[in-house]
Amino acid sequence: MADTYGDIDLTEEQLQICRLARRFAEEEVLPGAVRRDRDEDHFDRAIVDRLGELGFLGMMIPEAWDGLGLGLDTYLMALEEIARADASVAVSMSVHNSLPTQLLLRHGTEEQRDRWLRPMARGELLGAFSLSEAGSGSDAASLSAQARRDGDDWVLSGEKMWATNGASADLILLFARTDTPEDRRGTHGIGAFIVPTDAPGYRAGKKERKLGLRGSETVAVHLEDVRLGPEHLLGEPGEGYRYALGALEGGRLGIAAQAVGIAGAALEHAVAYAAEREQFGRPIKDFQGLRFKLARMGLRVEASRALLHRAARVYMKGETRQRMLSSMAKLEASEAAMEVTREAVQVLGGYGYTREYPVERLFRDAKVTEIYEGTSEVHQIIIAKELYSQRGTDQ
Numbered sequence: 001m002a003d004t005y006g007d008i009d010l011t012e013e014q015l016q017i018c019r020l021a022r023r024f025a026e027e028e029v030l031p032g033a034v035r036r037d038r039d040e041d042h043f044d045r046a047i048v049d050r051l052g053e054l055g056f057l058g059m060m061i062p063e064a065w066d067g068l069g070l071g072l073d074t075y076l077m078a079l080e081e082i083a084r085a086d087a088s089v090a091v092s093m094s095v096h097n098s099l100p101t102q103l104l105l106r107h108g109t110e111e112q113r114d115r116w117l118r119p120m121a122r123g124e125l126l127g128a129f130s131l132s133e134a135g136s137g138s139d140a141a142s143l144s145a146q147a148r149r150d151g152d153d154w155v156l157s158g159e160k161m162w163a164t165n166g167a168s169a170d171l172i173l174l175f176a177r178t179d180t181p182e183d184r185r186g187t188h189g190i191g192a193f194i195v196p197t198d199a200p201g202y203r204a205g206k207k208e209r210k211l212g213l214r215g216s217e218t219v220a221v222h223l224e225d226v227r228l229g230p231e232h233l234l235g236e237p238g239e240g241y242r243y244a245l246g247a248l249e250g251g252r253l254g255i256a257a258q259a260v261g262i263a264g265a266a267l268e269h270a271v272a273y274a275a276e277r278e279q280f281g282r283p284i285k286d287f288q289g290l291r292f293k294l295a296r297m298g299l300r301v302e303a304s305r306a307l308l309h310r311a312a313r314v315y316m317k318g319e320t321r322q323r324m325l326s327s328m329a330k331l332e333a334s335e336a337a338m339e340v341t342r343e344a345v346q347v348l349g350g351y352g353y354t355r356e357y358p359v360e361r362l363f364r365d366a367k368v369t370e371i372y373e374g375t376s377e378v379h380q381i382i383i384a385k386e387l388y389s390q391r392g393t394d395q
């Protein structure tokens, strides 16, 4: 199989990392993907440990904090390779690399980085992220889990929802209200907390049974008077929401890379199948109706990958258009993944609809990329808002 990125200018280091990711994905991730999906085996620590050993859990953390100190672009290429094999493993890698570690890097104290970030970068501790609740998804600022001050401590109570790796991770970056019921402060009344998942009072709820991404653990989290010392608060007590949005801007590029990986795998299966399957005495790839389909699928994979890396470059330079381009890349890649996987099922006909072939899993896995880290509708709201703010008008 040719290198996905072999035809563009990569440094030798980037090329080596992409090849390592591809080899690891094919040899160690792909073989168990069908079983994990079938058994809804939500979490495979052995694979996460291997991700850590290979450095894939500390890719963007500076070497000074025990990471690899690589750029966002290199990380996204590696993530795409993992997602080609199993989107469920890719989401663990994405959440860990782009949310809790980035939050600690940006807002953590030296002590917090020493205690948490270093072992996370080395892959010894796995991080999760918990913003969503049953009643607050797209409208995340309306969350209601409460952090109450008690002397120097914080005491957390309430219910969170949809936490990826929320039962198996070692720590979770969790968002709760730091304002009081008598004095609500909206987006400035939310704090970010470093919560060890073995803290007394922290309890992971049932694992959601899902359409796709069945090898990934998604759980509710119950907080029953979880007492944390002041060293567990990240940054300022009322700024957690701002921190979360900042991290999610980069995080959604990880989801876009996941979507490109899913779509790329579906395309590859469809192209190979169409060359082998014969009907009416010839390979079905010779029928123009299918060639047009395959052409469009190839186009969408390449176009979404190109936009993803344009957005990554802009993000790395910190330009003002980063927010809009991150949303565009995530929206485009997730919609492309849905179209490409749907068409891949079609190219394989009845076989595509069975579990004998991987395209039905890819089709089911693709859907969530249109939902998490901002739904497609939310990204359209952001894009439109940014189009106007660039003209100097607000809305």
Ligand SMILES: Cc1cc2nc3c(=O)[nH]c(=O)nc-3n(C[C@H](O)[C@H](O)[C@H](O)COP(=O)(O)OP(=O)(O)OC[C@H]3O[C@@H](n4cnc5c(N)ncnc54)[C@H](O)[C@@H]3O)c2cc1C
Pocket (backbone or CB within 6 Å): 095, 129, 130, 131, 132, 134, 135, 136, 137, 138, 139, 161, 162, 163, 164, 165, 210, 213, 218, 368, 371, 372, 373, 374, 375, 376, 377, 378, 381
């Ligand atoms: C598998 C999985 C893993 C997840 N992992 C995590 C995690 O690790 N951590 C975490 O914090 N969260 C996680 N989430 C939660 C995820 O981020 C939310 O599901 C997502 O933000 C959408 O929120 P919601 O499900 O409450 O939908 P809602 O916000 O209720 O949206 C329902 C529908 O209404 C639309 N809508 C909402 N507001 C508007 C509007 N203003 N204009 C137009 N349309 C609108 C939405 O686009 C959507 O179509 C996960 C979710 C899933 C499914």
